[in-house]
Amino acid sequence: MEATLRWRGTLTESPAAAAGSTTQSPASSKRLARARARALGQRVPYTMSDDERRLIDRLIERDEQAFSEIVHRYGDKVFSLIYRMLGSRPEAEDVAQDVFITVFKTIESFRGEAKFSTWLLRIAANHAKNRIKHLARRPTEGVDPNDVSEVRVVPDRPAPPVQARIDTPDAILEAAQTDRLMQEAIANLAEDQRLLVVLRDVEEMSYQEIEEITGLPEGTIKSRLHRARMAIKEWVDRHTR
Numbered sequence: 001m002e003a004t005l006r007w008r009g010t011l012t013e014s015p016a017a018a019a020g021s022t023t024q025s026p027a028s029s030k031r032l033a034r035a036r037a038r039a040l041g042q043r044v045p046y047t048m049s050d051d052e053r054r055l056i057d058r059l060i061e062r063d064e065q066a067f068s069e070i071v072h073r074y075g076d077k078v079f080s081l082i083y084r085m086l087g088s089r090p091e092a093e094d095v096a097q098d099v100f101i102t103v104f105k106t107i108e109s110f111r112g113e114a115k116f117s118t119w120l121l122r123i124a125a126n127h128a129k130n131r132i133k134h135l136a137r138r139p140t141e142g143v144d145p146n147d148v149s150e151v152r153v154v155p156d157r158p159a160p161p162v163q164a165r166i167d168t169p170d171a172i173l174e175a176a177q178t179d180r181l182m183q184e185a186i187a188n189l190a191e192d193q194r195l196l197v198v199l200r201d202v203e204e205m206s207y208q209e210i211e212e213i214t215g216l217p218e219g220t221i222k223s224r225l226h227r228a229r230m231a232i233k234e235w236v237d238r239h240t241r
Helices: 002-007 015-022 026-039 050-060 064-086 089-109 116-137 169-187 191-202 207-214 218-238
Strands: none
Touching (some): 050 064, 050 089, 064 089, 064 191, 116 191, 169 191, 169 218
């Protein structure tokens, strides 16, 4: 503070102020560290923002308003991930609710080593995989692949469409059919492959984000994605002839 006050007058600056360009603020030091890490191909360390830290602290204190805020911020993203994994709106709604309850109960385990959204999606992915296993044991309660009503965009919680541009009624029908085929193809993948396809090709996450959510190295992610995409292509080709 003394250096700042003297800079506006005619008094001599302190040694720290006189250093000028060689003295960095904490924020600039963090930016430089991130730039160096990227240049060296290293994982960029995550630094939690003040806003995020305050929100986490409020959750730890069991602030129900903070709980409502995270549902508002991240609800659509969590629902979209789970919906694409399960292909069923009722199942996705139930699982998404369980995810946020789990977050509220276990927030103390969040260490801030990754984004809160990454930690949240990791929980969502695990819940979705567990539900897939549960439904596999009870196939009669699973999703009927011929039931188009189960594979559709949900009002107020849109699942990312396969076709983003829709201009005519014919295009709408074609997009809906393509979206249904893609959802069915994804549903026929093994759960780990399914998750990677959803994270990378539907949610368009970076490989680093996927690593943090799945715990898999980038090379494994890419090889499994390749096999999953080939399986989807083969499935779609068989069902469009």
